[in-house]
Amino acid sequence: MDIKYGFRRGEPVAQPNTANRGSDVWREDFLVIDGLQITNWDRAALEELRTGGVSGVNATCAVWEGPTEALRNIGDWYQLARKHSDLVTLASTVGDIVAAKAEGRIAVLLGFQNTSPFADDYTLVEVFHRLGVRIAQLTYNIQNVVGGACYDPEDSGLTRFGRNIVAEMNRVGMLVDLSHVGNRTCRDAIDASATPVAITHANPTWFFDTARNKPADVIKALVDRGGILGCCLYPNVLGGARVTREQFCEMVVRLVDEIGIEHVAIGSDCARNWDDDYVGWLRNGRWQPPSGDGDKPTWPSWPSWFTGPEDFPTLTEGLFDAGLNDDDVARVLGGNWLNLFETVFEGSA
């Protein structure tokens, strides 16, 4: 499959955007995929994607949730997709994503940002795959049963159970996501996986040095096995709201030069429509007490040039300005994700 849809400079927008946004680069036949969003989905949030020309998204539907709670969240998605079927469809295959684009709908891939929904049971990988989950991150911030994570001081590496989870994900056709995962476990999982894996939403540490971003050796290992890095706009991994569009897009171009155009994509990590309690939930889950009221976590400020999915045209303009051509931009904004999904979703049995 050779899919190269994307934004193209100079084309008129199909729908008007707000005045100060790069609205001159959007065209209806482009297929844009965001590698990760963790939005509180409703019709308005889905319409933001349409405004921004995003036609596919990995939508997080569980982080700390165990099996039962994850089932409930997926049930909620079924309800939402049925209610707004004019606007959205739950996609299981690359064909579904392409078809949704042709129908003018947004293709949602259900994703987990943790393996908590699998509990201690590798057979739940297939269960959740049958329910539509296509992407799962192995750990979220802290060491779990599967492996180590970016914010725990020690990293066990991929555990015995973790090896079974990765093998089962390979078999059923579920993409392994290594964002928020510890570096040692990242390297282990890249080696262990029979198909390429992704870091859906993180940046290189050479751009911004934080435990959530990835060092060169992890990115090299990822790429050597055919994986993709989704460059991330979340302020805490971007380096804050003052980072400019030019700086971000120069990072993308340098990555393209260093690791190859086919390994670079976008995972915005947009988190729309939540109050501050939710960022507390992401931080603390139920694994630690919430911090005191004086130290309550809040959402960070986003850069003015990218505050949500409706700003993908602005980002696109920045990528052109930084020197990428039509083909490059098409790959970075969606084509690379599609190709990876095509490889991984097939599974082996």
Add this chain to the structure above:
Amino acid sequence: MDIKYGFRRGEPVAQPNTANRGSDVWREDFLVIDGLQITNWDRAALEELRTGGVSGVNATCAVWEGPTEALRNIGDWYQLARKHSDLVTLASTVGDIVAAKAEGRIAVLLGFQNTSPFADDYTLVEVFHRLGVRIAQLTYNIQNVVGGACYDPEDSGLTRFGRNIVAEMNRVGMLVDLSHVGNRTCRDAIDASATPVAITHANPTWFFDTARNKPADVIKALVDRGGILGCCLYPNVLGGARVTREQFCEMVVRLVDEIGIEHVAIGSDCARNWDDDYVGWLRNGRWQPPSGDGDKPTWPSWPSWFTGPEDFPTLTEGLFDAGLNDDDVARVLGGNWLNLFETVFEGSA
């Protein structure tokens, strides 16, 4: 509390035992506690305890079970205890254990052999404590969210979540059990715990060198903080069915000499009334596929001198033969557990 109940040599048994067992050492006023059994409980299994003079037991009610399945197992215990209230009571305190003994009933302490019932949620420690769970082992064989385990090649140590779990167990008054736990995580948990902890069922590696037994440095750290080692009769940690009563009891005596009488107890690891499918469940849980039929796990053979709880009198005779006196035997067979429970169950809030 100064409790020194135990078996005493030369006293007649209250109830007849089978002919080849050391039935001349049982007396009704002795209080014997087994640090761990994982039996499939029914009236017959409870009667085996009474035959053996065991009046308190840490009964495992969850290993791989998540929160919901653990609730169901505890519900089953409530039913069983109500149905056989002439024979058994669920104990929450040391007072309950002593009272049960006076009433001629067996005091069951509900215990977990894993932290799977807590999932990712430290607040479930208090929930399960209120339901009667008084002892929880941090990990079972493989690395989990809380820490490393004896059969995973890497041990993360006690994780950030694990530290919260230990702190919460300390607070509510739930005993930390380090059997099946990795050595690094054992040392971390011993350091982290505000109250003494236990290894309810394992032996020193100097007696039998296997990953399930404990090296000298872990035992020393345990004892330095007031903890207890429950010497274990499970064949796989004993060194097989051919190990003699004399060898086992000499190990106990050497431990008494090395670490002090107050730190040595018994955790038989009796597993009565199960078929081989259950040992497969213990081995594999749901974290790995069961092995093929040709390699199906089976229960090991027990030594002829200790095949179940009814053989505690035989064991007692062996301890006397090895040179322990009345007071020593009383401590090893129950008094030490009672003292530890008294310290730990109080909690701190």
